[in-house]
Amino acid sequence: MRSAFWYYHAQKVLPFSQSAYIVGIIIAIEVLMPKKDDTSNICEKCRRSFDGPTKRFINFVEKHITDQNTDNDFKKLLRELYSFRSRFAHGGELLRIDEELLFILNPVTSEEMLMIERISLIAKTVMINWLILKTNQSQK
DSSP states (O other): OOOHHHHHHHHHTTTTTTTHHHHHHHHHTTTTTTTSOOOBBOTTTHHHOOSHHHHHHHHHHHHHHSSSSHHHHHHHHHHHHHHHHHHHHHHHOOOHHHHHHGGGGGGHHHHHHHHHHHHHHHHHHHHHHHHHHHHHTTTT
């Protein structure tokens, strides 16, 4: 399963780069997403989704986070995480925690560490709930 590969990869790279960790964790979730999103609005002419990748990511995560409150703050967090993933993957920037030697004393890097913990929990929850859903569907 590709999702497990990316999750494992993220865990291995975490001691060296928290930015790369976020990229790996987001990809671990993305590879579970269906190629065609049934929740998207589809253009009648070109048959493409009006929803971009960020919206599709948020919809997918919300669908598979059943035990947490998916309010506007949660959506904002997911949008921010997906934005980080895009900027990191395309070489635009890194988390400060990856760039500073004295990161432990910086309040910005402390916030980044909390964000890393949250995305890790979100990814675990999404992956487990996705597996449960797929198992239940295959037993029908």
